[in-house]
Each structure stands twice: as structure tokens, then as C-alpha cells.
Amino acid sequence: MSDARWLAGLEEQARRRLSPPVFDYVAMGARDGVTAAAAASSWRSWSLHPRVMRDVTTVDISTEVLGRRTAVPFGVAPTTLQRAVHPDGELAVARAVAAADGLMVVSSNAGTRFAELAATGVRWWVQCYLPADRRLAEPLLHRAVAAGADAVVLTVDTPVVGTKYPRDDGPVVWDVVDPEILRVNFDPGYDDAPGSAKALDLGAHDIEWLRSTTGLPVVVKGVLRPDDAVLAVDAGAAAVWVSNHGGRQLDRAVSTATVLADVVAAVAGRAQVYVDGGLSTGLDVVTALALGAAHTFVGRLLLFALVEGEPGVTRMLTELRAQTLDALRLCGARDVAETHGLVATTAPTSL
Ligand SMILES: Cc1cc2nc3c(=O)[nH]c(=O)nc-3n(C[C@H](O)[C@H](O)[C@H](O)COP(=O)(O)O)c2cc1C
Known part of the structure; x- marks a missing residue:
């Protein structure tokens, strides 16, 4: 099977190979799944506007992310339960990345300790939610800093966890996963501590609090509006990550492909802008770059590839890299910067 076909068939393969509660947990969106379902087609509704007659013998798809080069313009978004998808979980991902x-x-x-992940030599950032009592977040953050995280990603779209309906009355993921692989970087008893529920009062001040607590640049993940992006940057965010959490939080939230360009325009180069949501091909990645994203991230695509362990993740990254390189050449772009603006101006019609 060609690698492109394999990549396109990853979700179906995961559906066959994972237990139904695990597959459903990974694949589903919140509520009616409207936002989750719209993500992929929203990228496809943009048209690329290629250049021709340019020498694309040498093409560089590396990007600079928070001051450091990464070889590819797509990274791995934070996702839970990687060890439920494959026993090697985050370690397999870290080695491949x-x-x-x-x-x-x-x-x-x-489900894997930060220090173990860091020992693979991977460049990594830690993602966090903040609890009502912010001090309870400190031990985990300090562990991440000690293990060498080089940025902290604050997820801001989750004051409450979006409701996801199980497919039927059978077991849900929490009935079937080993509790040993859950949340191993928290202090024991964290969930029972008063004030450990997710903060309902997140605000701009939390960005500065996180920056001073960790000493790391703060990336704000889950922004969909230009005004919120400006608020985050004014409060000191080093980057804004356009995301609707893979459609797992507010159902009927707008697609990231629809709002990305407006957020990039509002931020006006004061900070980097990243994006995720429904990205599964090199053309999707290049469309996001053309709309102004400095970097992109994949969530489910990574989890579906992880079904095959580290070789699966390696194959996914290799194929996505090849597709991205091809798409750049076909666009007449010799590097990521040259993709900017190579989109037709018609607004996407789907969500
Ligand atoms: C199974 C699963 C678990 C996730 N867990 C987290 C998480 O712990 N923290 C977070 O900020 N986002 C989480 N996300 C959202 C992803 O980081 C990302 O925003 C989303 O998956 C991107 O959309 P995509 O899956 O279509 O690529 C999760 C997504 C999935 C599918």
C-alpha cells in the first residue's frame, strides 16, 4: 500500500484495531459533533493560488518556532490517553518526533512521566489547564521545567469539559483504561484537593502568572477570535494557538480554517500564531501556512498512527513531510515564508 493511501486510511484502521471505547473517545467531538465533522472540509474549502516558473529544486520546510528551528512545520498537539492507544504511548511518540x-x-x-519523555531528547512543551486554586498547578509545572520543557501551553477553551456522548450503553473509556496510565505527572490525591476543579475565571493575569511561575514562554491555546488573540498578546503571550480543541469543547464553534487569517491579521506579527484542527494531509498543512500560521499541530492523526506504535508515528511524520514538500513545490514556494498569501481570497463556505 502506498504511504499516501496508508495515511488516508489511518482512521479506519484505528476503528478496526482499537477497542470501541478507546476509538470513540479519540474520534468523537462534543455534543452533536458538528464542529468536529466540519474541521477537515474547512481546509479543503480554501483554494491555493500557486506560483509557477520558479526554481523549486531546493525547498526548505523547516520553521522557526519560539526562536528555535524545527525540521517540519507540523508538531504533535497535546492529547491524553496515548498509552490507551498503544502501550508505548508518549514514549513512542517522543522517540519518533x-x-x-x-x-x-x-x-x-x-500517562508517561515528563523526565522519561525528556530522556528521548525530544524538543517538548508542556500543556496545562489551570485549577481554581492556581497554586495546585505548581508541582506539575515545576516538574516540567525541571525536565526541560521549553514552553508552556495554557489551554483556555476548557472552563468545563465538553460533553461527549458514548456511542451506546456499553463501557466508556474510563471503564476500560488502567488507572496507572492516567495523569502520572500530578501529585497523588490532586483530584480530591479543594480547588483542583478547572478554573472558571481564567484571565489575562494568568498568562503573566504562568510566565513568572515557570520562567518559560507562554502559548495560549484555544483562541478563535481576533480580539482574544490581541488580549493574550497584550498580556504577554509568546504565541497564540488557534484551536477549537478538535471540536471536543464547544460544539458549533467555528472552524479554525475559517478564523485563522483574521487572527493572524489582528496579531500583526507581535507573536506567532499556530493552528490545529482536522489537519491530515500535506495540503492541509500548506493551506494553514498560506493563511499565515507559523506552525501547525496534529491531534487525532497522531493518535491513529500511534496504533502502530513508534513505526506508525515515524511513517506518518515521514509521509506528511513528503506531502508538505510536494505541496510547496507545486505552489512554487521554496520555503514556508513563501507560502504566505498563496490562497484565493474567496471565504470558505462551510462552517
Ligand atoms: C483524545 C484527545 C485528547 C486530547 N487531550 C487534550 C489535552 O489534554 N489538552 C489539550 O489542550 N488538548 C487536548 N486535545 C485537543 C488537541 O490538542 C487538539 O487541539 C485537537 O486534537 C486538534 O484537532 P485534530 O484532532 O483534528 O487534529 C485532545 C484531543 C483528542 C482527540
Whole structure:
């Protein structure tokens, strides 16, 4: 099977190979799944506007992310339960991403200890949610800093966890996963501590609090509006990450492909802008770059590839790299910067 076909068939393969509760947990969106379903087609509704007669013998798809080069313009978004998808979980991902000289964002809910991940040599950032009592977040953040995270990603789209309906009355993922692989970087008893529920009062001041607590640049993930992006940057965010959490939070939230260009325009170069949501091909990645993203991230595509362990993740990253390179050449772009603006101006019609 060609690598392109394999990549396109990853979700179906995961559906066959994962237990239904695990597959459903990964694949589903919140509520009616409207936002989750719209993500992929929103990228496809943009048209690329290529240049021709340009020498594309040498093409560089590396990007600079928070001052450091990464070899590819797509990284791994933070996702929980990687060890439920494959026993090697985050370690398999870290090894493959390290070999590809990419960037891995590690969920605060990860099932592998930060120090173990860092030992692979991968470049990684830690993602966090903040609890009502901010001080309870400090031990996990300090562990991440000690293990060498080089940025902290604050997820701001989750004051409450979006409701996801199980497919039927059968078991849900929490009934079938080993509790040993859940949230291993938290202090024992964290969930029972008063004030550990997710903060309902997140604000701009939390960005400065996180920056001073960790000493790391803060990336604000889950922004969909230009005014919120400006608020985050004014408050000191080093980057804004356009995301609707893979459609797992507010259903009917707008697609990231629809709002990306407006957020980039509002930020006006004062900070980097990243994006995720429904990206599964090199053409999707290049469309996001053309709309002004400095970097892109994949969530489910990574999890579906992880079904095959580290070789699966390596194959996914290699194929996505090849597709991205091809798309750049076909666009007449010799590097990521030259993709900017290569989109037709018609607004996308789907969500
Ligand atoms: C199974 C699963 C778990 C996730 N866990 C987290 C998480 O712990 N923290 C977070 O900020 N986002 C989380 N996300 C959202 C991803 O970081 C990302 O925004 C989203 O998956 C991108 O969309 P895509 O899956 O279509 O690529 C999760 C997504 C999935 C599918």
C-alpha cells in the first residue's frame, strides 16, 4: 500500500484495531459533533493560488518556532490517553518526533512521566489547564521545567469539559483504561484537593502568572477570535494557538480554517500564531501556512498512527513531510515564508 493511501486510511484502521471505547473517545467531538465533522472540509474549502516558473529544486520546510528551528512545520498537539492507544504511548511518540527533529506538546494528563519523555531528547512543551486554586498547578509545572520543557501551553477553551456522548450503553473509556496510565505527572490525591476543579475565571493575569511561575514562554491555546488573540498578546503571550480543541469543547464553534487569517491579521506579527484542527494531509498543512500560521499541530492523526506504535508515528511524520514538500513545490514556494498569501481570497463556505 502506498504511504499516501496508508495515511488516508489511518482512521479506519484505528476503528478496526482499537477497542470501541478507546476509538470513540479519540474520534468523537462534543455534543452533536458538528464542529468536529466540519474541521477537515474547512481546509479543503480554501483554494491555493500557486506560483509557477520558479526554481523549486531546493525547498526548505523547516520553521522557526519560539526562536528555535524545527525540521517540519507540523508538531504533535497535546492529547491524553496515548498509552490507551498503544502501550508505548508518549514514549513512542517522543522517540519518533525526536528522530524527525520535530516538536511534541505533552498533555498535563499524559500517562508517561515528563523526565522519561525528556530522556528521548525530544524538543517538548508542556500543556496545562489551570485549577481554581492556581497554586495546585505548581508541582506539575515545576516538574516540567525541571525536565526541560521549553514552553508552556495554557489551554483556555476548557472552563468545563465538553460533553461527549458514548456511542451506546456499553463501557466508556474510563471503564476500560488502567488507572496507572492516567495523569502520572500530578501529585497523588490532586483530584480530591479543594480547588483542583478547572478554573472558571481564567484571565489575562494568568498568562503573566504562568510566565513568572515557570520562567518559560507562554502559548495560549484555544483562541478563535481576533480580539482574544490581541488580549493574550497584550498580556504577554509568546504565541497564540488557534484551536477549537478538535471540536471536543464547544460544539458549533467555528472552524479554525475559517478564523485563522483574521487572527493572524489582528496579531500583526507581535507573536506567532499556530493552528490545529482536522489537519491530515500535506495540503492541509500548506493551506494553514498560506493563511499565515507559523506552525501547525496534529491531534487525532497522531493518535491513529500511534496504533502502530513508534513505526506508525515515524511513517506518518515521514509521509506528511513528503506531502508538505510536494505541496510547496507545486505552489512554487521554496520555503514556508513563501507560502504566505498563496490562497484565493474567496471565504470558505462551510462552517
Ligand atoms: C483524545 C484527545 C485528547 C486530547 N487531550 C487534550 C489535552 O489534554 N489538552 C489539550 O489542550 N488538548 C487536548 N486535545 C485537543 C488537541 O490538542 C487538539 O487541539 C485537537 O486534537 C486538534 O484537532 P485534530 O484532532 O483534528 O487534529 C485532545 C484531543 C483528542 C482527540
